[in-house]
Amino acid sequence: MAVDKDALFRPRCPEDNVELPGVGTVRVRGLTRAEVVQIAKGANDGKDMEPLSLSLAMVDPQLTEDEVRQWIGVAGFGEIETLNQRINELSGIAGRADKEAYKSPRK
Secondary structure, three states: OOOOHHHHHOOOOOEEEEEEOOOEEEEEEOOOHHHHHHHHHHOOOOOOHHHHHHHHHEEEOOOOHHHHHHHHHHOOHHHHHHHHHHHHHHHOOOOOOHHHHHHOOOO
């Protein structure tokens, strides 16, 4: 069966709601391969990896990198880790060491 060429260019990253206890529900999506590569190129020893990846993956509410940094500054470790794990699952990179997944995305 031939692939519809237009289907290749439509966004299709899966999305999911994630409950943050005491805060509410946020919606996140998987990262595209191009975004994973962008994160890998822009990461300075992992320092900027998390704010960039979360700002790209947050669907509702949408957050800038600076807003994510503010959030990371006040959120508990588990809150952000829960989101990172779900984003990695939706992106197809779960189970790989986070930094390694961004260094060498699957082909």
